[in-house]
Amino acid sequence: MKMLLCDCNRTMPLDRPALAKALAQTPGASAEGIDTPLSGLCRREAGQFQRAAVATAGQAEPLLVACTQESRLFTELNAATEGSAGPDVRPIHFVNLRETGGWSRDAAQATPKLAALIAAAQLPDAEPVGTVGYHSAGRCLVIGGAEAAERAAALLADKLQVSLLVTQPGGALAQQHQHAVHSGQLTGLTGHLGRFEASWTTSNPIDLDLCTRCNACVDACPEGAIDFSYQVDLALCKNHRDCVRVCEAAGAIDFQREPVTVSETFDLVLDLRPQPHFTQHQPPQGYLHAGGDERRLMAAVLDLRERVGDFEKPRFFQYRQSLCAHSRNQQTGCTACIDVCSARAIRSDASLKGKRTGKSRGPVPGAPAPGAPAGQGGGVVVDPHLCVGCGACSTVCPSGAMSFAYPGPVDQGRRLRTLLQTYARAGGRDAALLLHSEGAGARLIDELGRAARSDRRATLAQGGLHGVPARVLPVALWHTASVGLDLWLAAKAQGASQVWVLLTDEEAPEYRDALAAQMAVANAVLTGLGYAGEHLRLIEARDARDLAALDAALRAAPAKTVARPASFAAQGDKRGTLDLALDHLLAQAPVPAETIPLPAAGAPFGSLQVDTAACTLCLSCVGACPAGALADNPDKPQLRFIEKNCVQCGLCATTCPESAITLQPRLWLADGGKARAAARVLHEVEPFACVRCGKPFGTLRAIEGMIAKLGGHPAFQGAAAQRLKMCGDCRVIDIHTNPNEVKITDL
Known part of the structure; x- marks a missing residue:
């Protein structure tokens, strides 16, 4: 792969020979073009980019530009330059070296990091994923007061087919019937872009469809209970009914009219009420809430005006029901993905309707025979149109039934391993991975790099900023919640000193809680193995006001890591990656404990405690176990257990008719971890x-x-x-x- 590397007007101390040597030692990486001296690539040397684009047009690999300053310009130049391959055939790869390390105070020692970032940027693109489609014809419902709704409608009407739902008296509607206007209280709103179902109940005496807006009722009402919203304020009305008399010709006013529930479909919804209808962190695509905020209203209007036509987004997840530990035999076990989803895109399978919430007494209807494989239980259903691609469901899933696909764990694991291996080959030590979002997280890191450059004359003691340290490797993710315990521990096994996750206002509270719980598990494992220090940490920073705190957090002391980094590749199976990571971490552990207690929240490993006095060996738990952790013995009455398979879903405990089973979150490492994989007897009795x-x-x-x-x-x-x-x-x-x-x- 050909690369264009610029030292940004000599503000970055690039050691080109050292970079070339480090990349030459990295399988699959290329140092072609690294020796070409460029200092003004963004504008003055743009011709160099065009020549490189033409020269590499016939190659299968993309062109790498080691700067993001003018990524938009170069993308346009690539499309416009005669003889280049064009963006559809061979896209350009960009990597930011300047703000992520070239402008830090220890930039002279950042060569291993820069080599790692370049090598990771040269990796082939991840496998493409499927897409989810939306179709919007532009039917937009505006909900709110009369004046606010009319004003918003005026801004949208030239692009959209607007309907108004006036939810309260007051204000003024336009005299002309320019839009469909309804009145009433919203009782239901479901769906997403292109497929919203709205329901409301109308009970006001004035029918806005029949109203001619002649204003006769406004003049006739002695209490002033009718204004130019053409709705009766029933709290002021004294039953004179003068309005009915003057509206006789139009017949729009009827105090005897029964309340009517109306349902209609829309493609888009603009909500101007003070409180939004959807309270989750991530509302459905096509729903925008502006309230009374003028800036939010204008942003919503601009957004809605572009929401006509056909749209696509990636299908972010993969789900394998055969691995799901959500339910068996109408008993509920793991609900981690449902609980964490901030878009409410995941629900329990419909087959769980009528599930029992109490303990069963006696055999479970429909349960497999003792010793038979667990039957298919009700899993979960993910609405891909509501999914926003946070990946938190895959992070909290203990079995790997839910996995993030944009990119998948294999591609993401390859990227992390390339970063760590290239960094180590180039002489780097104590690497810290900084996982951040491609949006707000990347912008915050850029701001930190620029701020460190601007106040470089101030010492750290005077409040000057250091910038992103040479040992910190930033990793941009589609969403920070999409990488979890398996890849964190794999990174530790592959030589990372620490793994940090940068959280901004983009992340929902559910994500913070889930990541914190998973990190507590990971830190407990690593501490129990004898690795000293704080290995995983959440770093919270909202905007530029938090740059000083972010800068200080990135200068934390390194934690203990493995003496010999692992070289295994991340697996598509979450449990498979965890096993590889744990095996290597245990083999390299300074002082491993035989049993490591784990926090109950989010623990994917553990044992079971069986009350043998209560257990009747009915083996209902065996039929309920989705992971094959529980089994019987066909030769004698025994309940056997393979701890390695247990995902702590709790289905055995909820199924047990005698309430004889208790979960025990832990990581058991007896006999070098081999005992976890062996079947052991939890309970046995004398046969009859x-x-x-x-x-x-x-x-x-x-x-x-x-x-x-x-x-x-x-x-x-x-x-x-x-x-x-x-x-x-x-x-x-x-x-x-x-x-x-x-x-x-x-x-």
Whole structure:
């Protein structure tokens, strides 16, 4: 891959030979063009870019520009330059070296980081994902007071088909019927861009469809209960009904009219009421709330005017129900993805309707036979039109049933590994990964780099900023919540000293809580393995006012890391990546504990405690387990457990009719971690042998209970009582051998 590298008018101390050497040692990376001295690429040397675009037009690999200052200009030049491949054939890759390290106070030591950023930028594009489509014909519902709604409608009417829903008396409607106007209280609003379903109840005596806006009722009302919104303020009305008399010709006023519920579909919704209808952090696409804020109103108007036509967005997630631990046999287990979704795009599968909320008593209807594979339970349903691509569902999912696809864990893991390996090969030490969003997070890091450059004469003691340190590797993500425990621990195993996640106002409160819970688990694991220091941390910064705090946070002391970094690749399976990371971290651990207690919130590993006095070995838990962690023994009455498979979903505990199971979040590392993968017995009892053939067919306790319950039944009296102590085969044989001892009517 050819690269254009600029030192930005000699403000960045680039060591080109060292960069070339580091990239030459990185598989798949290229140093072509790194020796070309450029200092004014953004404008003065733009011709150099055009020549490079033409020269590499026939190559399969993209051109890399190691600067983002003029990314828009270069993209346009690539499309306009004759002989270039054009953006549709071979897009340009850009990487920011200036603000992320070239302008920091230790920029002279940043060569390993710059080499790592360049190598990561040269990776091939991630596999494309599917798309989700929207179609909008421009039908827009404006909800609010009369004057505000009319004003917004005037700004939208030339581009959209506008309808108004006036939700309160007061203000003034336009005299002309320029839009469809409704009145009433909104009772329901669901859907998304191109498919909103709005419902409202109208109970006002004045029908706005019939109203001619002649103002006769306004003049006739002695209490002034009718204004130019053409609605009756029933709190002021004294039942004179003069308005009805003067409106006789139009017939728009009827105090006897029954309330009517109306439902209509719209493509877009503009909500001008003080409180939004959708209270979640991420409202549906096509819904905008402006309230009474003038700036938000204008931004919403500009946005809505462009929402006509066909639109696409990536399908951000992949879901495998076979791995899902949400429910089995109408019992609910893990709800992590539903709880964390800030867009309310995930719901429980409809098959869970009528699920039992209490403990069952006796066999679970529809449960698989003991020892049989767990049946398919109700999973979750994700509405791709509501999904905003935060990826938090994949981060909190303990089983890997939900995974982020933009990019997927394999591509994202390859990127993190390339950063860490290139950094280490170039001589870098104590690498800290700084995960941030491509939007607000990237802008904040750029602001920090520019601020550090502008006050470089001030010392740190005087309040000057350091900038992004040489050991900190910024990693831009579509969303910070999309990378979680598996890739964090993989990065630690691959040599990262720390993993930090930068949070801004973009992140919903649910994401902060989920990331904090997952980090608590990761830190507990690493501390339990004997790695000293704070390994993972959330760094919160809203805007430029927090630059000083961000700058200080990035200068934290390194944490203990592995002596020999791992080289494994991240897997598409979350649990597979976790196993690889844990195995390497354990092998390199300074002082590993045999058992590491984990926080209950978000723990994906753990054991079970079984109250053997209460457990009847009905094995309902075996049929409920979605991960194959629980199993029976076909040869004897046993409940066996493989701890490595357990995802702590709790389905076994909610299914158990005796409430005999308790979750125990932990990471068990006995025998070098091998004990986790071996089946062990949680509970066993003495089998009951058939009194006829001697074959074990149940437990002593279960047979004794059955005898106590059925001993008084007419079918099991006298010699026939022995049938309760026989296996199923012998019971049938005995009935046919001694038919006179049982009456059909007794059965």
